[in-house]
Amino acid sequence: MEINIRKIQKSDNTLLAEIIRSCFHDFNVPTPGTVYEDPTTDHLSELFNEENSALFVAEVDGELCGCCGIFPTEGLPEKCGELVKFYIHKDFRGKGLGKKLMEESIEFAKNAGYQSIYIESLPEFSTAVSIYEKQGFSYLEKPLGNSGHSGCNLWMIKHL
Secondary structure, X not given: OOEEEEEOOHHHHHHHHHHHHHHHHHOOOOOOOOHHHOHHHHHHHHHOOOOOOEEEEEEEOOEXXXXXXXXXXXXXXXXXXXXXXXXXXXXXXXXXXXXXXXXXXXXXXXXXXXOEEEEEEOOOOHHHHHHHHHOOOXXXXXXXOOOOOOOOOEEEEEEO
16 A cells, blocks of 8 residues: 655545545534535635645545645634644545644644644544544634634644
8 A cells, every 4th residue: 555645736626525525424424514515625725825724635556535734724823723624535544544644734734833733623523533632632612713614513722
């Protein structure tokens, strides 16, 4: 199994949007107020042209299978970025790709000068939540910033 982690390209947009939305179906997660309905999900390469942002994609044997990134979400505390778009296609889960993508994203955040990383999620994404916990994220009682994803009800932060 050859794994390649790289930054997003415009040609990845359609397939990544399909992977992201399929994860909501795989875990039977409600979609209102989430990235599922966010129009930027169809144009991720453009979204991640924002300064101090990066979206990393994983390929296994040349096949695109997931993503994870850092974004300077509006309204977050100073020097805090958001870990975003952490999704792995069901055929590639349990192979360590999520950990590799997250570690690449955290390293990017450190190098970009962030001092903390914020996450919004849903408890139904329990596999991802357990990875967040293992990476040292702790729970918050309320959301930070203005992600526009009011459907998320789990918030965490990690200080770098």
